[in-house]
Amino acid sequence: xxxxxSNIKKNFTTGEVSEEILKGIDLTLAEGEIxxxxxxxxxxxxxxxxxxxxxxxxxxxxxxxxxxxxxxxSPEKTRQIRAESFGFVFQSSHLVPFLTAEEQLLLMLxxxxxxxxxxxxxxxVEKILDxxxxxxxxxxxxxxxxxxxxxxxxxxxxxxHQPKILFADEPTASLDSTKSRxxxxxxxxxxxxxxxxxxxxxxxxxxxxxxxxxxxxxxGRLA
Amino acid sequence: xNLAWKExxxxxxxxxxxxxxxxxxxxLTFIISGLAxxxxxxNAALIKNLPDGAIYMETAxxxxxxxxxxxxxxxxxVLLEKDGAFAFSIQMGFLLNEQDEQQSVAFVTSTSSAExxxxxxxxxxxxxxxxxxxxxxxxxxxxxxxxxxxxxAGFSDGVKYSHAPVAFVHPNNYAExxxxxxxxMLFVPEAAGxxxxxxxxxxxxxxxxxxxxxxxAEQLSLSMIVWFLVVISGMLFAIFFYxxxxxxxxxxxxxxxxxxxxGALFRMIWVQMLVITAIALTLAxxxxxxxxxxxxxxxxxxLPISTTLQLSAVFFAIGFAGxxxxxxxxxKAQPLQAIQQGEG
Ligand SMILES: Nc1ncnc2c1ncn2[C@@H]1O[C@H](COP(=O)(O)OP(=O)(O)O)[C@@H](O)[C@H]1O
Ligand SMILES: [Mg+2]
Numbered sequence: 001x002x003x004x005x006s007n008i009k010k011n012f013t014t015g016e017v018s019e020e021i022l023k024g025i026d027l028t029l030a031e032g033e034i035x036x037x038x039x040x041x042x043x044x045x046x047x048x049x050x051x052x053x054x055x056x057x058x059x060x061x062x063x064x065x066x067x068x069x070x071x072x073x074s075p076e077k078t079r080q081i082r083a084e085s086f087g088f089v090f091q092s093s094h095l096v097p098f099l100t101a102e103e104q105l106l107l108m109l110x111x112x113x114x115x116x117x118x119x120x121x122x123x124x125v126e127k128i129l130d131x132x133x134x135x136x137x138x139x140x141x142x143x144x145x146x147x148x149x150x151x152x153x154x155x156x157x158x159x160x161h162q163p164k165i166l167f168a169d170e171p172t173a174s175l176d177s178t179k180s181r182x183x184x185x186x187x188x189x190x191x192x193x194x195x196x197x198x199x200x201x202x203x204x205x206x207x208x209x210x211x212x213x214x215x216x217x218x219x220g221r222l223a
Numbered sequence: 224x225n226l227a228w229k230e231x232x233x234x235x236x237x238x239x240x241x242x243x244x245x246x247x248x249x250x251l252t253f254i255i256s257g258l259a260x261x262x263x264x265x266n267a268a269l270i271k272n273l274p275d276g277a278i279y280m281e282t283a284x285x286x287x288x289x290x291x292x293x294x295x296x297x298x299x300x301v302l303l304e305k306d307g308a309f310a311f312s313i314q315m316g317f318l319l320n321e322q323d324e325q326q327s328v329a330f331v332t333s334t335s336s337a338e339x340x341x342x343x344x345x346x347x348x349x350x351x352x353x354x355x356x357x358x359x360x361x362x363x364x365x366x367x368x369x370x371x372x373x374x375x376a377g378f379s380d381g382v383k384y385s386h387a388p389v390a391f392v393h394p395n396n397y398a399e400x401x402x403x404x405x406x407x408m409l410f411v412p413e414a415a416g417x418x419x420x421x422x423x424x425x426x427x428x429x430x431x432x433x434x435x436x437x438x439x440a441e442q443l444s445l446s447m448i449v450w451f452l453v454v455i456s457g458m459l460f461a462i463f464f465y466x467x468x469x470x471x472x473x474x475x476x477x478x479x480x481x482x483x484x485x486g487a488l489f490r491m492i493w494v495q496m497l498v499i500t501a502i503a504l505t506l507a508x509x510x511x512x513x514x515x516x517x518x519x520x521x522x523x524x525x526l527p528i529s530t531t532l533q534l535s536a537v538f539f540a541i542g543f544a545g546x547x548x549x550x551x552x553x554x555k556a557q558p559l560q561a562i563q564q565g566e567g
Contacts, residue, residue: 083481111481
């Protein structure tokens with residue numbers, strides 16, 4: 001298994017009250033598979049995803065990636081792993097407002113420490129943009145893109161550096177159902193062709209047909 | 224990737240506005256300090272323009288040069304011994320023109336000197352500002368304490384004392400007007416070697432200026448004005464850079480989430496701050512120097528390029544501090560918060 005967690009717990013303390021949101025989660029992700037995480041709002045899906053992605057630390061438990069325990073690494077080392085091996089797609093596309101579609105991807109390659117030459121990077125970016133159907137929009141800024149276009153660029157940014165794991169937190173939440181299907185088809189295609197282990201949070205039942213595995217979060221545990 | 228530059232190119236309006244604010248504030252500071260320096264120059268250019276050295280007056284005069292009288296013997300001895308030394312006196316007074324109109328001046332007389340012009344008997348040399356008021360060479364003036372007539376022999380640049388133009392007169396004329404042969408002060412240039420002289424108290428040029436009550440009080444007000452302005456504009460700078468960066472908190476959080484180094488974000492902030500400040504200050508320096516040239520000659524304005532450079536350095540330092548401060552806030556920015564909120 002490329003990625004797994006063992007017995008992840010997370011407590012949030014607000015004032016005097018401490019609440020255990022995650023009560024011991026064992027999760028595994030496999031390459032070339034979309035793992036869907038469903039559950040009611042507030043059940044702790046995003047908390048689990050961000051802990052898995054190294055964006056916050058668990059109260060206890062371990063996160064295994066590539067033979068290392070993420071929780072035991074320095075912040076700089078986890079940053080490096082995020083940059084090189086993880087990709088992120090969020091509910092909002094969160095693109096950089098002053099960069100063109102092409103530049104968003106070039107920035108990601110640079111951040112990931114890509115060994116490619118500048119020319120090769122441009123070719124790679126062009127290829128990925130074509131793949132997400134945005135080749136004709138490479139000079140567009142986010143402000144001039146539709147919601148669906150932005151999300152396509154966000155997905156392209158998330159995979160341009162060929163990450164091992166893709167974390168997607170409700171990637172279709174801001175899209176209508178046709179656009180949602182297109183984005184899911186794209187995620188499925190990329191997961192297969194690039195052999196990525198994808199963890200996707202969603203609460204849209206009809207998108208689960210795109211998932212290889214479905215996990216349900218309930219009362220802080222996975223079912 | 225040069226994020227700093229990319230953003231400035233895309234959000235030109237925002238950065239032009241910020242740059243204009245920096246430009247206007249620094250121009251204001253330059254102009255005000257030019258005026259303050261001008262006033263201070265107007266008050267004491269005669270003394271300020273002396274080279275490094277010491278001014279001696281009688282110890283018994285208790286730091287009031289008008290009460291000082293250096294006896295002939297001491298004067299002769301010092302002038303003989305010290306190269307470039309001279310004795311001089313300053314008294315405020317009036318000149319009356321042929322229409323009996325008063326012109327207030329500072330009468331200055333000295334033994335032969337490289338610093339002050341030599342004047343023949345019954346002639347005066349006036350500050351250039353009086354020429355600009357229409358007084359010409361050959362014009363004649365009288366004075367109530369003087370029986371003869373002064374003829375204007377020429378003009379000298381930048382000789383002001385106590386906000387009045389200086390009138391250089393011959394020692395004999397001065398002696399007649401003020402009924403004393405003794406001169407008030409001695410000036411000895413540093414190069415000639417400075418040592419204690421019995422019965423005399425020595426002052427550096429700056430120390431001497433501080434003995435003038437009007438000068439030191441005015442100087443205090445002027446430097447307060449300039450420093451308040453510098454401090455307040457500096458704080459404005461820092462606040463503007465801070466605001467600009469705090470607005471981008473969400474963006475920095477996202478960039479951190481995808482793995483961009485905090486150092487790269489700091490660099491972005493610094494580059495933007497440096498570029499904006501450099502352009503704005505350059506424009507302000509150029510414009511204030513142009514203003515110095517174009518300023519009406521009657522307006523006391525004095526802004527050496529060194530002063531603008533010093534102020535610029537202060538602004539750079541403060542802008543840098545403001546940018547760095549917001550950088551520290553960004554270090555604290557949690558990627559998580561940014562992801563969970565906001566459209567992008
Ligand atoms: N930083 C936090 N501090 C306190 N409580 C939090 C924090 N983050 C999440 N929670 C709480 O944890 C629970 C799960 O949140 P979340 O993981 O966002 O749920 P989901 O994504 O499944 O809707 C919610 O009750 C939320 O209020
Ligand atoms: Mg959520």
